[in-house]
Amino acid sequence: MRLGVLDVGSNTVHLLVVDAHRGAHPWPAHSEKAVLRLAEQIAPDGALRAAGASALVEAVGVARASATALEVDELLAFATSAVRDATNAAEVLAQVRDATGVRLEVLSGADEARMTFLAVRRWFGWSAGRLLVLDIGGGSLEIAAGVDEDPDVAVSLPLGAGRLTRDRFAVDPQSAAPPGPQAVEELREYVDSLLEPVAERMTEVGWERAVATSKTFRTLARLAGAAPSGAGLWARRRLTRAGLRQVLGFIRHIAPAQLVELEGVSAGRAHQLLAGAVVAESVMRRLGVDSLDVCPWALREGVILSRLDQLVPE
Numbered sequence: 001m002r003l004g005v006l007d008v009g010s011n012t013v014h015l016l017v018v019d020a021h022r023g024a025h026p027w028p029a030h031s032e033k034a035v036l037r038l039a040e041q042i043a044p045d046g047a048l049r050a051a052g053a054s055a056l057v058e059a060v061g062v063a064r065a066s067a068t069a070l071e072v073d074e075l076l077a078f079a080t081s082a083v084r085d086a087t088n089a090a091e092v093l094a095q096v097r098d099a100t101g102v103r104l105e106v107l108s109g110a111d112e113a114r115m116t117f118l119a120v121r122r123w124f125g126w127s128a129g130r131l132l133v134l135d136i137g138g139g140s141l142e143i144a145a146g147v148d149e150d151p152d153v154a155v156s157l158p159l160g161a162g163r164l165t166r167d168r169f170a171v172d173p174q175s176a177a178p179p180g181p182q183a184v185e186e187l188r189e190y191v192d193s194l195l196e197p198v199a200e201r202m203t204e205v206g207w208e209r210a211v212a213t214s215k216t217f218r219t220l221a222r223l224a225g226a227a228p229s230g231a232g233l234w235a236r237r238r239l240t241r242a243g244l245r246q247v248l249g250f251i252r253h254i255a256p257a258q259l260v261e262l263e264g265v266s267a268g269r270a271h272q273l274l275a276g277a278v279v280a281e282s283v284m285r286r287l288g289v290d291s292l293d294v295c296p297w298a299l300r301e302g303v304i305l306s307r308l309d310q311l312v313p314e
Contacts, residue, residue, distance in 0.1 A: 002029065003307065004072035005300045006063050008079035008104055010039035010138025010162050011215075011269060013059040016300050017070050022311045026304050030070055034059040035268040038082035039138040039162030046087035053092050056083075061100045076303055078105045080112055081139030081160060109156020113142035115302030117151045120211050122305055123297045129208035134283055135298060136216040136276050138162035141283065143198060145205045153205050157194050161216050161269070161276035164191075173271040175256045184252055184278065191282040199286040210289045212239060213298035215269060216276035221294050222264030223247045229264075237294040241284045248277045 001021060007014045014033040020026035036059060041052030048056075060077075067075050083089050084106050097103050107115070113135070120133045133151070135142040139160035146152035165171050168187045169179045212221075217239060222228060224243030227235040251259060256271035265273060284292070 001073045001311075002071060003304055004067040004070070004075040005303050006060065006067070006075060006077040006102065006104075007300050007303075008038075008056065008060070008077070008083060010080060010082040010140075010160055011035065011037055011272075013056065013063060014300065015063040015066055016304075017067065017072055018304055020304065020308055022308045024308075026301065026308070030066070032063070032066060034062065037138070037162060037268065039160055040166045042082070042086060042166070046085070048083070048086040048088055048092050053088075053095055056092065057096055057099045060096050060102050060104075064100050064102050074307070075102070076307055077102050078107050078303065080107055080137065080299070081109065081156075081158075081163075084108070085139065085158075109140055109142065110154045112137075112140070112299060113144040113154035113156055114151060115306060116142055116213055116299045117144040117146065117154065117302070118149050118305055119297040119299070119302035120213060120295045121149050122301075123295050124209070124211065124293075128211075130206060132202065132207035132210040132287070132289070133295075134210070134212045134217070134280075134292065135214045136161055136212075136279055137214060138272070141279055143202060143283070145202055145207050153201060155198055155201075157198065159191055159194060159279050161272040161279065164275040164279070165272045169275060171256055171271045171274075173256055175271070178252060178255050179274065181252075184274070187275065187278050188282060191279055192286065195282055195286045202287055210287075210292050211295050212280075212292040213295045215266070216273070217280060217292070218294055219264055219266070219269070219273060220244060220247055220277055220280055221292075223251070223262060226294065233296050239280075239292045239294060241281070241290050244277065244281055244284065248274075248281050251277060 017030040018026040141159035144151035
């Protein structure tokens with residue numbers, strides 16, 4: 001069957017279409033995305049701004065039209081932290097539904113972590129042993145650990161790269177100067193404070209293999225010397241804590257407008273990279289992780305796999 005998954009994230013609205021059936025590898029047939037950066041469209045009162053809501057309606061409408069043209073059998077549409085945390089989430093969801101006919105399911109942070117964990121477990125298989133999975137999004141950080149396909153622990157923290165850039169750095173993408181040392185240190189202390197109770201809990205659960213997903217971790221790994229995207233889906237990519245410290249050490253001195261010139265850094269996320277790197281360094285340090293394997297599958301694939309598992313075998 002042909003499944004479409006529409007992921008309304010904190011940075012992008014991403015439509016992924018796959019051909020798959022239960023027990024099979026879901027093969028991508030089409031992918032398209034719109035960069036909206038909804039996490040940066042949140043007003044001081046916590047509401048998604050009108051401009052952000054309008055852009056979301058337009059992007060969902062375009063994705064719905066593409067899914068129809070591609071003859072998708074089922075469209076799985078969901079939203080994560082930017083919409084989930086907005087004080088006007090109900091109104092925004094109704095606006096999207098009325099304008100496009102698409103009903104967005106709002107995933108909780110814990111469900112987001114669980115779905116991502118499922119995707120990572122399927123990618124690496126049972127031989128990976130007990131897994132720790134880290135995912136830095138635009139609005140939140142997800143951490144999950146366990147030995148089965150459903151993690152023993154799954155948590156979500158408001159430590160997304162977009163959210164922290166908006167709240168802690170107030171960085172303009174075209175800024176000619178990076179955030180100052182004091183702002184970076186204050187962010188590190190804030191991240192550490194939120195991680196402290198989670199780190200203790202995760203250490204009690206334990207793991208044998210640590211894995212990272214998300215665009216933020218992939219970009220940091222590339223800057224630390226991992227294989228480029230052109231090397232293909234199957235190339236093994238890793239991020240060490242030593243390599244991450246080196247990356248953090250030089251990007252903190254580079255203006256957002258110049259970060260985009262680095263190989264592997266996308267224009268839409270360059271200004272969020274420093275905040276993402278601070279979160280990545282803090283979580284690896286607090287959890288005592290020296291090296292992460294980077295997994296190409298994440299939340300979207302987890303949602304697809306979960307839906308395929310529900311199908312009745314023919």
